Amino acid sequence: MAARRILQLGDPLLREVSAPVTDFAATRPLLEDLRDTLHEFQRTHGFGRGISAVQIGAPVRLIYIEFERVCYALHNPEFEWLSAETFELWDDCFSFPDLLVRLRRSVSVRLKYLDEQGVGGKLEAAGALSELLQHEMDHLDGILAVDRALDRHSLATRPEYERRFRHTNGTHL
Numbered sequence: 001m002a003a004r005r006i007l008q009l010g011d012p013l014l015r016e017v018s019a020p021v022t023d024f025a026a027t028r029p030l031l032e033d034l035r036d037t038l039h040e041f042q043r044t045h046g047f048g049r050g051i052s053a054v055q056i057g058a059p060v061r062l063i064y065i066e067f068e069r070v071c072y073a074l075h076n077p078e079f080e081w082l083s084a085e086t087f088e089l090w091d092d093c094f095s096f097p098d099l100l101v102r103l104r105r106s107v108s109v110r111l112k113y114l115d116e117q118g119v120g121g122k123l124e125a126a127g128a129l130s131e132l133l134q135h136e137m138d139h140l141d142g143i144l145a146v147d148r149a150l151d152r153h154s155l156a157t158r159p160e161y162e163r164r165f166r167h168t169n170g171t172h173l
């Protein structure tokens with residue numbers, strides 16, 4: 001398996017609604033490519049925690065996350081609950097790594113998913129993992145962080161973001 005090119009903002013495939021995973025064994029090579037691509041991004045950018053299959057050109061409902069040394073391979077994830085309480089953050093994306101977007105996410109979420117064998121599981125998360133999950137779930141429906149910009153002051157290039165906002169709460173995907 002290998003790291004693949006990450007689709008960039010402007011590629012129409014990023015706007016597609018991904019299809020459910022049906023053949024779990026056949027999806028395994030794609031999962032390995034997602035893992036390799038995430039690791040390559042981490043190696044070249046110094047950050048990176050999550051990626052969706054559509055970002056490497058495969059519009060299926062598969063998310064791969066590495067968060068605090070735990071790996072999550074979420075097939076066909078669905079939200080069961082999102083908290084009404086929200087928070088604001090500066091978000092970024094492998095598909096536009098030099099752009100930051102100020103947006104709002106739920107503080108906590110709960111979702112159900114299937115693992116590599118098609119076995120069901122549940123995941124509850126708050127804070128940084130919660131907003132990461134919401135970001136990756138958006139990809140499955142063709143929604144990008146730029147769509148959620150709060151207002152016209154909510155976009156910044158990475159150098160300008162670093163210059164202005166580095167002292168506040170930023171996050172890296």
Ligand SMILES: [Zn+2]
Pocket residue numbers: 092093094095135139
């Ligand atoms: Zn993204």
